[in-house]
Amino acid sequence: MEKKRIWELGRDSVETYRGKKKLPLVLVVDNVRSLNNIGAMFRTADAFLVEQMVLCGISSPPPSPEIHKTALGAEDTVAWRYYPDTLEAIEALRADGYKICCLEQVKGSIELQKFKVSDAGKYAIVVGNEVDGVDQRVVDASDVALEIPQHGTKHSLNVSVSAALSLWHFFLQLT
């Protein structure tokens, strides 16, 4: 099984990608501190046709050398905007028809793999701070909480890993 050469991967140019139809899927980043994590999320968002990243609070927007180190240029292809306040961001998204899905370990959550994504829906996934997770006020303002089942000693995945697992779940159902 021969590895594909770079020209066999079908990679889009920045211009082609920007003009491409994206999924009705937004990633809201609620107060994530690590620029490495933000960069990795840009790279995943690029792969899975995410419409927009919404960086909130202490989540630093590009340009930044540290974001670039893990985003590898995806910070220039994925549309993004910044809101100082996460609640304001999700209210704007909800007004625009997005269902707000926070990713958090809460009472009444739905396991990620059981969540049925509707073809006709628009979704905003909210991931939270490395230590504190999604803010309780943001959880309260969400339409649904999704939880990744975890069986070990930590019950805490890296935030860029959690974001990727949820984007993958939506990507598979929306494509």
Next chain:
Amino acid sequence: MEKKRIWELGRDSVETYRGKKKLPLVLVVDNVRSLNNIGAMFRTADAFLVEQMVLCGISSPPPSPEIHKTALGAEDTVAWRYYPDTLEAIEALRADGYKICCLEQVKGSIELQKFKVSDAGKYAIVVGNEVDGVDQRVVDASDVALEIPQHGTKHSLNVSVSAALSLWHFFLQLT
């Protein structure tokens, strides 16, 4: 929706976790340079009941402060071993009944989400170096190549993200 308190997460102690039945699932780490990535993979492996991590070549084993920074202690709960040579590692695993599944963009690959995991099977997933991916000799020695479909400008996910998506795919089918 109230966030679960730490004592409501059902986290295992290190001793309980070590004694717990794991999935027939091994993660082979072929020459991954970044200790942050190795640490994040330990943390994911802990969550998804991975039987063992097999660190090969330049993939540094614990203990290491940098691995600890992202593993957060999961390097003490997940069983691991080290092989200087990845080919030797996969031959030992194959002899022990594991199906060798490399994660790579190759001709003849199967899309990850389409790969059917058998309840009766034992699987070793191989992920590769941040720049060069899985070594061609290791790809050639694999039973199957799995590929994560990607639609953007990069076609290259962070290795800890790729590892997590594939472990999640196997975890869902093996539990």
